Every structure is written in structure tokens, then in C-alpha cells.
Amino acid sequence: xxxxxYAPGTCALATHIALEEAGAPYPVDFGSQAQRSPEYLAIxxxxxxxALVTENGTLTETPxxxxxxxxxxxxxxxxxxxxxxxxxxxxxxxxxxxxTVHVAHAHGRRGARWADDAAAIEAMKRKVPATMTECFELIxxxxxxxPWVMGEQYTICDPYLFTIASWLEGDGVDTARLPxxxxxxxxxxxxPAVQKAVAAEGTQIP
Amino acid sequence: xxxxxYAPGTCALATHIALEEAGAPYPVDFGSQAQRSPEYLAIxxxxxxxALVTENGTLTETPxxxxxxxxxxxxxxxxxxxxxxxxxxxxxxxxxxxxTVHVAHAHGRRGARWADDAAAIEAMKRKVPATMTECFELIxxxxxxxPWVMGEQYTICDPYLFTIASWLEGDGVDTARLPxxxxxxxxxxxxPAVQKAVAAEGTQIP
Numbered sequence: 001x002x003x004x005x006y007a008p009g010t011c012a013l014a015t016h017i018a019l020e021e022a023g024a025p026y027p028v029d030f031g032s033q034a035q036r037s038p039e040y041l042a043i044x045x046x047x048x049x050x051a052l053v054t055e056n057g058t059l060t061e062t063p064x065x066x067x068x069x070x071x072x073x074x075x076x077x078x079x080x081x082x083x084x085x086x087x088x089x090x091x092x093x094x095x096x097x098x099x100t101v102h103v104a105h106a107h108g109r110r111g112a113r114w115a116d117d118a119a120a121i122e123a124m125k126r127k128v129p130a131t132m133t134e135c136f137e138l139i140x141x142x143x144x145x146x147p148w149v150m151g152e153q154y155t156i157c158d159p160y161l162f163t164i165a166s167w168l169e170g171d172g173v174d175t176a177r178l179p180x181x182x183x184x185x186x187x188x189x190x191x192p193a194v195q196k197a198v199a200a201e202g203t204q205i206p
Numbered sequence: 207x208x209x210x211x212y213a214p215g216t217c218a219l220a221t222h223i224a225l226e227e228a229g230a231p232y233p234v235d236f237g238s239q240a241q242r243s244p245e246y247l248a249i250x251x252x253x254x255x256x257a258l259v260t261e262n263g264t265l266t267e268t269p270x271x272x273x274x275x276x277x278x279x280x281x282x283x284x285x286x287x288x289x290x291x292x293x294x295x296x297x298x299x300x301x302x303x304x305x306t307v308h309v310a311h312a313h314g315r316r317g318a319r320w321a322d323d324a325a326a327i328e329a330m331k332r333k334v335p336a337t338m339t340e341c342f343e344l345i346x347x348x349x350x351x352x353p354w355v356m357g358e359q360y361t362i363c364d365p366y367l368f369t370i371a372s373w374l375e376g377d378g379v380d381t382a383r384l385p386x387x388x389x390x391x392x393x394x395x396x397x398p399a400v401q402k403a404v405a406a407e408g409t410q411i412p
Contacts, residue, residue: 045344045348046302046344054291056291057291059291059294059295059298060298060302061297061298061301061302061305062301063269063297063301064294064295064296064297064298064300064301065298067290067293067294067297068291068293068294068297071290071293071294072290072291084273084277084278085260085262085263085274085278087273087274087277088265088270088271088274088277089265089270091267091269091270091273091297092265092266092267092270092271093270094270095267095268095269095270095301095304095305096252096266096267098301098304098305099267099301099304099305099308099309102305103305103309104320107320107321114310114320114330114337115313115326115330115333116329116332116333117325117326117329119323119326119329120321120323120325120326120329120330123321123322123323123325123326124320124321124326126321126322127320127321127322131319131320138251138252142251
């Protein structure tokens with residue numbers, strides 16, 4: 001049995017949705033967790049969510065978790081596993097989300113990771129609308145093929161984009177400039193697996 | 207024929223090493239590039255290196271590129287491709303490098319990405335030794351299994367760790383506290399593929 005540690009409003013939602021899409025064929029226990037508690041640090045010394053406890057051990061980091069779900073449940077066809085170029089494109093997109101887009105967002109709430117000075121942390125907050133807009137304009141114009149991120153095939157890129165895009169309004173981004181990203185959100189919200197994960201976490205999607 | 211766009215001293219070295227390890231069976235053209243030039247932006251609209259031009263199109267983002275090299279040249283056995291948990295561990299490690307460790311380093315040189323204020327950018331620079339030390343203590347104590355990152359098997363995690371660890375001295379980290387990471391560097395420098403890539407880029411490894 002899997003156990004996914006998550007916290008509402010975090011990127012853990014992406015893995016939560018993927019597990020629901022895969023219809024994980026045995027019970028998945030979704031546990032919300034205080035990320036800095038000693039109990040959780042014993043599971044994930046990084047002190048962040050998500051963490052997935054599997055039959056072989058614990059995994060962290062969303063791009064790794066999403067690839068795991070896709071490969072562990074291949075019948076769900078959540079990634080083009082046997083095509084090196086297509087699979088690299090999936091990991092390229094998810095790497096961009098984790099290393100650039102999620103990082104841009106984090107400067108609005110977690111600036112203390114990168115500076116100790118209060119004024120510097122405020123300066124980081126002020127730039128978040130601009131950096132998130134720049135990231136999502138690239139996604140809108142170049143990276144999101146449509147109707148799904150990779151085109152006709154729904155993949156592990158879609159729950160990850162949906163999750164990070166759910167932060168746009170809170171980050172002060174004008175979503176009227178992102179019609180294709182907003183259409184992707186609506187298409188995601190029509191999927192039962194997405195509805196189930198969102199409801200279970202009590203997440204508010206704008 | 208592949209063409210890898212790189213710049214010396216960047217994370218492109220990881221993919222460069224992996225291509226050398228794979229002994230890419232046809233010529234690879236390694237091209238240094240001005241990252242914001244119009245010619246390069248036409249290849250990679252993100253304006254960063256690395257970018258790999260393949261027979262199917264262009265790929266970016268180091269974790270995706272490394273997975274591509276491993277899967278495109280499976281005989282080299284650079285990743286446990288058929289084991290979902292083991293492959294997820296590889297992607298987990300590489301995701302940590304790209305989204306946390308590389309990002310911590312980038313605050314020393316690229317602070318303008320996340321704040322416009324000169325004092326804020328200086329505050330970010332000041333914290334780099336502490337954040338890089340924290341990241342590498344986790345790698346030293348928990349993540350680097352030894353002798354290679356994933357244990358006995360050399361994988362695409364190794365050139366990526368080697369590349370980012372080559373920045374430690376420049377980031378003001380006391381490498382005497384990281385004996386296992388330093389041993390990993392020495393082991394890497396004994397490999398012909400690493401020597402070839404480092405020499406080709408003219409990179410200085412401390």
C-alpha cells in the first residue's frame with residue numbers, strides 16, 4: 001500500500017492526481033503532514049512534501065514521483081515510456097516546472113530560503129507577478145501544445161501544470177493573458193481523478 | 207548528428223559528459239553559444255544552456271537531457287531504465303540538483319532573476335555559502351550512496367553531481383566538510399569521458 005504525504009495547496013497535488021488517474025489498484029493513504037515535525041523528517045529529511053512511501057522505499061521530488069507513477073502503472077499510459085525523445089520532452093517540461101516556475105512562485109512565500117534580510121525578502125515578493133507571468137507566457141505560447149501539454153496524449157505533465165497554474169491568481173498574474181492555460185484548467189477540472197484529488201485535499205482552484 | 211550547445215562553467219557539462227560516456231556513435235558537435243543571441247533564442251527560447259539538437263528536435267533541461275542520453279544509448283547502462291523505483295530514485299536525485307541545489311547556487315550570480323533591488327541581490331549572494339553547504343551536507347550524509355551516487359552502478363546522476371560540485375569552492379563552501387563528495391570528484395576525474403569533456407570545455411575543476 002502506498003502512502004502519499006501532502007499538504008493542501010502544494011505541488012503534492014500533482015502526484016495525488018496522477019495516483020488517482022492510475023487508479024492505484026490498492027488503497028492509497030493520503031496523509032497531510034507538518035513538514036518540519038520530527039516524525040516527517042524521519043520519512044523525508046528534506047522536510048518538504050510530497051513524499052511517497054512505496055513497497056520499495058520512500059520517494060520525493062515531483063518529477064521523479066510522476067515518472068514513478070507512469071512507469072509503475074503502465075496501462076494507464078501517463079507517459080510515452082518507450083520513446084526516448086518523447087519521454088525526454090515530458091521530463092523537460094516537468095523539469096522546467098520544478099526548477100524555474102515553482103522556484104519563481106516560491107520567492108513570494110519562501111524568500112527566507114535565499115536571503116536573511118527582511119527588505120530582500122520583500123523585494124523578492126514584489127517580483128513574483130513579473131516572473132510568473134514570464135514563465136506562463138512561455139508555456140502559453142510555446143510549450144503547451146494543446147489540448148494537453150504534450151498534444152493529444154494526456155501525460156504526467158498535465159496534473160503538474162494544473163497544480164502550478166492553480167497558484168497564478170494568488171501570485172498576482174493576469175490570467176486573462178493566458179487563455180490556453182485557462183482552457184487547460186477547465187479541461188482538467190472535468191476529469192474525475194482531478195475532481196477527486198482536489199476534493200480530498202480541500203484545495204481551492206480559482 | 208547531435209549538436210550540444212553549452213557554455214563553459216555551466217550545468218551543460220553534465221550532458222556533455224553523458225554523451226561522452228555513451229560514446230555517441232556518430233559525431234557530436236559541441237558549440238559554445240551566447241545565450242541571449244537571436245540565433246540561440248531561435249533554438250531555445252528560454253535563452254539558457256544546455257540545448258541538444260537531435261534527429262527529432264531540440265531538447266533542454268538537464269534532467270530531461272540526461273534521461274534522453276541514457277534511454278537513447280541503452281547499452282551504456284547509464285540508468286536503471288526498466289526498474290520504476292530505481293529510475294525514480296535517479297530522477298529524484300537529479301530533480302533535487304536542478305530545483306534546489308542549482309537554484310541555491312544561482313542566487314550568487316543570477317539574483318536579478320528574482321529581485322530588481324541591488325541590496326536584495328547582495329543579500330542573496332551573502333546566503334549562498336550557507337545554502338550550498340546545507341544542500342551538500344544532505345548529499346554527503348544521506349543521498350550519495352557511494353562509490354557512485356546510486357551505489358555500485360554509475361548513472362546519469364554522477365556527471366550531474368560532479369558538475370554542480372565543481373562550483374563549491376567558488377560558492378564559498380568548505381569542502382573539507384564533504385569528504386565523500388570530494389572522493390566522488392576524484393573518482394569522476396579518473397574517467398576518460400570526464401577528462402575529455404572537461405578538456406573540451408576548458409573547465410577548471412578545483
